[in-house]
Structure formats: C-alpha cells, structure tokens
Amino acid sequence: MAGGVGTPALAAAVTRAGGLGSLGGAYLTPHALRDAIREVRALTNGPLLVNLFAPQPIPTVTREAVALATAELAPFHAALNLSPPTLPERVQEDFTAQLDAVLEERPEVFSVAFGLIPPDALAALRARGVLTVGTATSLAEALALHDSGVDAITVQGGAAGGHRGGWQEDALAETVTLVQEVTRATPLPVIAAGGLMTAGDVRAALAAGATLAQCGTAFLLAHEAGISPPYRQAVQEGTRDTVLTRAYSGRAARGLRTTLTDAVTHPLPFSHQNALTRPLRTAGAQTGQADVLSLWAGTGYRQAQATGAAQIVADLTP
Template sequence: MNELMRRLGLRVPVIQAPMAGGISTPELVAAVSEAGGLGSLGAAYLSPAQIVEAGAAVRARTERPFAVNLFVPHPLPTVTPEEVAAATAELAPLHAELGLPAPTLPERVQEDFAAQFQAVLEVRPAAFSFAFGRLGTTERAALRESDILTVGTATSLAEAKALAADGVNAVVVQGGAAGGHRGGWMQDDLADTLALTRAVAAAVNLPVIAAGGLMDAADVRAALNAGASLVQCGTAFLRAKEAGTSAPYRAALAAADPGQTVLTRAFSGRPARGLANRVTAEVAIPLPSPLQNALTRDLRTTAARTGRAEFLSLWAGEGHARGREGTAAEVLRTLWPEGEQ
C-alpha cells in the first residue's frame, strides 16, 4: 500500500473514472468505494444543486471516501453566424430523422463553474479531480483548507509538470488509448499509457495515476510497475450494473469489435475517443467546445430514449472489447483480484 492509498483509505489501487453525462451515478460511485476503490462522480454537466444532491446520494450508500470531478472552464469561443449556420445545417438531417425540430444553439451552453466549485466544497469529497486545465490560486487554497485532495489531468509530460508546479496532490496521466474526452489543455501527446506513466513518474515528485486502456489485472499491474500509485479505469465500468449507461450504449459496446474507436470532435467540439457511428462519420464542421456539446444535446438525449445508438456519443477506450457486464464490485475484482488485495 502506497501513501496515496493510505491517504484516501483505499484497499484497492483503482479509481473509477469520473464519467460525466450520467454514467457515474451515485450508485456506481458508492459501489466502487464500498468495494475498496475510489468512486468518482463526474459532475461537469450537473448544476450546483444537483452536485449537492448527488453527493448526498453517494453518502447515503457508503461511508467510504469518493471523488468529484469538474471541467476547468475556458473563455467562450467566438463564432460567426456563418459557422453556427453551417454546424446546425449539418445536424439538421439527423434531427429530422429523429423527428426533432431543427437544431438551435441555446443561450446557456455550460454550467457556472464557480457555483459548481462551491457545491463541491459543500459536499466535501475526499478528492477533487479536474480536467481541461489548471485551477486558480483561490480554488487551490480552498481545497487545501477543506483538506480535499487535488488531482489534475495531463495528457503530456509538459502538462504534468505544469500541474506539479501548481501544487496538486496527484496527477492523472491520460494515455492515448483512453475513452472519452482528452483531459489536457496545452499539449496532447496521445502517448502510450505506460510510456507516459514512466516519463511523468520519473520527472515529477508527486503520485501518478495511470489512465487509458487499462481493462484487467495484468494492465493494472503493468501500470503500477511503470510507476503509478493508482490506476483510473472508465471503459471497464461502462457495462457495470450500477452505471448510468443507456441500453443502446450498452448494446453497442457489447457488439463492437476491437479497433472501432475514433477520436472525434463531432459531439462536443473537443477531441474525445468513442465508437465510430454515423455522427462521427457525417459531422465534419463542429463548433468549438462547449458550443457543439450544447448544440448536440437534444440529439443525444432523444437517441438514448429511442434506442438509436448511431446518434449517441459512445465514449469508449481502445480496450472496450475486453469490457464485461457485472456489478461494480465484480468489475473491480477483475482489475484487482481478492488474492492481491
């Protein structure tokens, strides 16, 4: 057991990745924490009130530590009316196929980060993780005062060094095989997970959390041997019983062959890895993030409700074909079997 595990009170060196958008339900977060890992609530798309409510729902199910994750905001991008018209025209046939009105860009495209952050402080999780950037001095001081462990996300050695200079307690190094959004902001190397883990562990004096393509016990051991203190797994938990993964999403994962993932900006305007489908193939001129995410929200919501996986953001890492169904505790045991605890 290493120092990071001791500080977080973990029995298993595995973090369930904070998958925003409803995947990391309070039930999933609590189940992973209760089984000895660290459950993580992906709260980036939740309102402040929803964050407080979800935190209470986790605590109603477990007394174990858990984490909350947010996206560091950036200034809203400036786009021309012509760019908006082109992006909406590209989505219009897909909307029509689902019986939806023509797509329009809503006035509000993201949550208020400052208010979200205050809600996190109110929840007071054991750890706060973040992606897409660096925290300000005020936020870092507030987390220290609340004794909340701070975890940044890096997709390159340069980003890891910047986070270390800010004084984070640990850094997630996200290899190129990882599913979902690329968590960096400055330079994305799309590096092999183990190679990036070794490089960061050798260069920065803080605990490293390896992420990307880690699907079984052999992967976890390899990452720990490469210098990681913990591993973070998302795709491995997508088909867990407690996850909020929709039925068409689950079916697409179960049917997908290896090698079917692509990096795409089609759904959110930010690079993310998921299963290829019609949207990733047909949307070529998305708006930048977070505008495209707001523009495609109705499409994704309706697709999930009507079972149309070809219109869903099917985030998944390169190891998706090795995923399995089961409870969160059963998935966790495949990553760290009982005999190794």
C-alpha cells in the same frame, strides 16, 4: 464519467469494494451535484472523488460557424422528427457555482480535466482538506500541473475513453510510457489512466511507477452504470472501431464510430457543440438510435464485463 454513465450508485459500489469511487459532475447543475454527492454519502462512509471540467473562457462563435454546424446536424434532426438544431444561450454550467457545492460537501478528492485548478479554488479546497488532482496527457502538461500545486496527477494515455483530459488535444501517448516519464520528472503521485482493462494492465501501470490506476471503460457495462440501452448494445456488440472525434462536444474525445462522427466536419468549439448536439443525444437515447449518441469508450472496450462494480474492482486488482 460525466454525462450519465457514472452514477452515485456506481461511485458508491466502487468505494465499497475498496476503490476510490468517482462522480463526474461536469454537466450537473450545482444543485444536482450536491444531491449526487449526498446520494453517495448515504450509500457509503468511504472516500469519494468528484470531477469537474476546469473553467474555460467561453469562445465566441461566428454566425457562419453556427450555420455550418447546424446544417450538418439538420438531417439527423429531421430523421428523428426534431425541430431544426439551434444553439442555446447557455452552453455550460458555471464552474464557480459547481465548486461551491464541492466545497460545501467536501469530497475527499477533487479532480479536473481540461486544465488547471485556479489558485483561489485550489486554496479553498486545501483549506477544507480536499486532495486535488489534475489531468495530464503529456509530460509538459504534467509539469504545468505540478507547478500549479496539485497533490497528484492523472496521466491519461491515448487509449482512454471519453474526452482527452488535458489541453493538448493531439497528445496521444502510450499510458505506461507516459507514466514512466512523468514519475521520473515529478515527485507527485501519479494515477495511470487509459486502456487499463485487466489486473495485468493495472500491474504494468503500477510497475511503471503509478500509485493508483483510474479505469473508465472497464465500468461501462457495470450493473450500477447509467449507460443507455442503445449505448450498452453497441458496446456489447463490439463491432465498431473507436475514433477520436469532436463531433459531439467540440473537444477531442474517444468513442465508438457512428454515422454522426463520420458526418460532422465543422463542429463548433467546446462546449457550444455539446449544447448543440444535446437534443439529438437525448432523443437518440430515448428512441434507441445509437448512431446519434456519444458512445464514449476506450480502445479496450471489448473487454468490458457486464457484472457488478465490486466484481470489476476485484478483477482489476493485481
């Protein structure tokens, strides 16, 4: 869970409880990623998964598109006394440099969202004994991942919180159904994700053929999570619906409905929009304005428990 919810303490606690703790490193500089991995290693000798976003060509954006996107955000900036939104020159971390940190630190497992692991990266990871995982939101993506040579596939259903992890952003399958389809079509181990909030949900995913279950939303309120106070409050209130939105990052993601998800109709492509909304999100977290925050949450968010990660792992274990 990149972006602050996932912390080294949360990953370590999940691993210590018998799960596979995960670090979402996509928004971290290579230096910060290295430090985060070392922090987990200091807390546990158990296995760790590190997740990044697969490298994407950075799309070019027109001046008109930037003007439209900034105009939509301007009133939110004004309301928070921020200077008008501007697009920074650098919009995303360099995958190759992040991967170098991963190769040095050698987590047991490495996963990506949004695409394929490039062949040279896959070979380098394999040479260091790191297991590789890709994310599929459809059968077609799962087959492409299989052909790319990964060791396992995370199958993400439409209920999942956070970004759609594949590249077909409109694919919103039911988790158990997609697990069944993918396990029939490929021999690779399948990790089920999306809407798994109870031991019963996990049992159903395993019964459908999954080898492991991947849970995000269930850990939102974990004591070890890095959720900001307004985000936590919105999750605990439970009054908002979840929506799929491109408002915050330019890529489809599921989160709680906000005035920003309602207002943004012309987001820039990923990760320009992500860079454009960052000042707003930072200010919102500091000043308690949930309505400008990306409140990533899956459809099952009202079942998230505010307790220690070890208890959450125990409750999810069939």
